[in-house]
Amino acid sequence: MIADIFFMGVALLTLLGALLAVSLKNVFYNALSLILSLFGVACLFIFLNSEFLAIIEIILYIGAIAIAIIFAIMLSSPMIQKKEEKPDVKKIARSFILAALFFWGLLQTLRRTVWPAANPEGDYSLGAIGKSLLSNQILPFETVSLVLLVAIIGALMLAEKKGTAR
Amino acid sequence: MSQSLQSYLVISSALFAIGVFGLLGRRNLVAVLISLELILNSASLNFLAFNKFSLPDKSLGQVFVIFIIALAAAEVCVALSLILLLYRKKDSINVEDAKELRG
Known part of the structure; x- marks a missing residue:
């Protein structure tokens, strides 16, 4: 309760x-x-x-x-702010209508669908996550590490000021 | 409203709709990025709700959410450096000022 x-x-x-x-x-x-x-x-x-x-x-x-x-x-x-940004009422109304339609559609879908049920009890432990990451999910795990490396290098390259590099 | 799969799904779809509203309605690039974070969070919430209520293997959904969070961190670091670059070039972070590629 x-x-x-x-x-x-x-x-x-x-x-x-x-x-x-x-x-x-x-x-x-x-x-x-x-x-x-x-x-x-x-x-x-x-x-x-x-x-x-x-x-x-x-x-x-x-x-x-x-x-x-x-x-x-x-x-x-x-x-x-230097110049006051005046709200674009038309654009806000349009995006509100679109988001509301989206929400309505999602609600209809999840009301009509019968989801498969399973027992909520189970092994949620950190050990199980680690075992899963390093056995079944090892390929996505390594790929994500590569993606992170590329993102860090890319962000450094982009944000570097021109002229301050060696 | 009690704790069932349905109520979690309603919460996450509401988060998603709010994120879509911000994504379409705002013109400040940082605000657009904030809305994107809300959408990613609704996806993680969905994954964990299905993980609890309709998946026998309880670690699979959590692993997936770890991937979502890692990719969100990478996305934010690249997007913020792009925004700073745009600010240095244009002196503004309004979406409508970045129109070189407009067809």
Whole structure:
């Protein structure tokens, strides 16, 4: 009972953070609301028995990605906008209608589909994840490490100031 | 609303729709990136919900979410450096100012 109330609160927190993250005008507030929403998602991961992923979500998403986004905001747009961006009502209405249609379609689909059910009990442990990563999923694991290396090198090459290189 | 597969799917589709709304409606590139993060999070939430309620092997969905998070980190680092490059060239991060490739 208490778990259900807490679950509803966390779900509302997540959706509220997401709504603020797309609707507020100041980009800095958007990034802060994104952190709120990511925290809610991490709590939902705990409800789904994946404590390890909840920790990873907080360390990586909030600790690295959100902070990197805030850094980019600080570097690229001054807190006081030079020219006030007037909202394009037509574009916002169009995208709202499209998103609402999308949501309605998804709701219809998940109401009509009969999902296969399995026992929620099982081995969620970190050891099982590690065994799976290094045995069955070894090829995607190595590929992801290569992708990360390429992304780091690419980002360094792109962000390098012309003329400061040797 | 109790903890069932359906309620998790409703939450993640709402997150997805909010992300799509931001992706289409915003003009600031960093805000577009933030909406993209919301969409990726809704996908991870979906994977973990199916992992709990309709998958016998409970580590498979978690492994997949680890891959999603790793790829999101790579994507964000490349996208942010592209945004900084655009800001240095154009002095703006508005999507509509980056129109060299417009057909």
